[in-house]
Amino acid sequence: MLRAARRLAVRVPRGFRPPSRGLADDAAAKGGPIPTKLTFNLLAPHKAIFNKAEVDQVIVPGADGMFGVLPGHVPTIAELRPGMVEVTVASGDVKKYFLSSGFAFVHANSTLDVCGVEIVQLDELDPSAVSSGKSEAENALSSATDEVEKAKAQIAVDVYTTLTEALASNK
Structure with a gap:
């Protein structure tokens, strides 16, 4: 029985790593200092509303509730529900958009991509x-x-x- 278990254990691919969760501090320790700005892309199928914009913070409507993304955020992929996206730009102004649904991709290099089906500025x-x-x-x-x-x-x-x-x- 031990031989069978040993054979199964050997068959695990060498590159296999079980899923794990990291912390922003760990990412900063590996990659240097945390950037002061978040690179933000807000994308709809017909246009790019923000394209490589340097912003301070973005709040998005995640499937489990609202969450904010700052520079140095841990890499994440999140499903987005209908709701408001709030973007704090460098001047401190907050721009608000309605998002029908989509996904948010937070990258290790402090880049946030929000891809939505429909995105409209609230003022419109x-x-x-x-x-x-x-x-x-x-x-x-x-x-x-x-x-x-x-x-x-x-x-x-x-x-x-x-x-x-x-x-x-x-x-």
């Missing part, structure tokens, strides 16, 4: 259009007859609700 949204869209989505949900219609309507209600909350917090 019409509150009355959002309100009427939410009403239409709620009506579609209440009148949906099959599971697919209900799922689509629920997604629309969730997105419009998040849009409404983002607009309310932007006042």
